[in-house]
Amino acid sequence: MERILVSSCLAGRPVRYDGAAKPVAGGLFERWRAEGRLVPFCPEVSGGLPVPRPPAEIVGGDGGDVLDGTARILTGGGADVTGEFLRGARLALEAARRSSARLALLKEGSPSCGGHRVYDGTFSGTPVPGSGVTTALLRRSGIQVFSEDELDALRARLTELEP
Numbered sequence: 001m002e003r004i005l006v007s008s009c010l011a012g013r014p015v016r017y018d019g020a021a022k023p024v025a026g027g028l029f030e031r032w033r034a035e036g037r038l039v040p041f042c043p044e045v046s047g048g049l050p051v052p053r054p055p056a057e058i059v060g061g062d063g064g065d066v067l068d069g070t071a072r073i074l075t076g077g078g079a080d081v082t083g084e085f086l087r088g089a090r091l092a093l094e095a096a097r098r099s100s101a102r103l104a105l106l107k108e109g110s111p112s113c114g115g116h117r118v119y120d121g122t123f124s125g126t127p128v129p130g131s132g133v134t135t136a137l138l139r140r141s142g143i144q145v146f147s148e149d150e151l152d153a154l155r156a157r158l159t160e161l162e163p
Helices: 027-034 063-068 082-098 133-140 151-161
Strands: 004-007 038-041 056-059 072-075 103-106 117-119 127-129 144-147
Touching: 004 082, 027 151, 038 082, 056 063, 056 117, 063 082, 063 133, 072 082, 082 133, 103 133, 103 151, 133 144, 144 151
Parallel strands: 004 038, 004 103, 103 144
Antiparallel strands: 056 072, 117 127
16 A cells, blocks of 8 residues: 655644644545545754744745755745655655655645745745745655645656555
8 A cells, every 4th residue: 555645734733833723624534544544744843943933034045045055944034844755855754765755735824844836935925836846855865755736646656556
């Protein structure tokens, strides 16, 4: 059975920066949960950040740039939390490998988990194309990442992997 690494906030755990969850509703997600496919993980909390915590954004690029050392992750107050985000990304990859997950379902827009967009680093709420640091590391390691808006695509990929 294919396992799916999933952002803990999508699994209903209150681990987001604001202390909230962003649970995914619906039969497909609940079926995967009941089947034992889901491996909940929060890279930010695992990397050492508290709940709640100040919002953070990638400054100078996206998650791939953070991995390459050319961008940083800062809070609105200017604190550099790049190290915690990198540690969390590495731990997420370890969790995926431990559970043999080749697929991930991660929270769109997050500086850790965003798959298609992150925020521009100005704390103005402006999204830009790009991925979060955990998503970038997982993709570089061969793990396919989907957002909560791509459940049908994830289901299709599961069907391909488990005919």
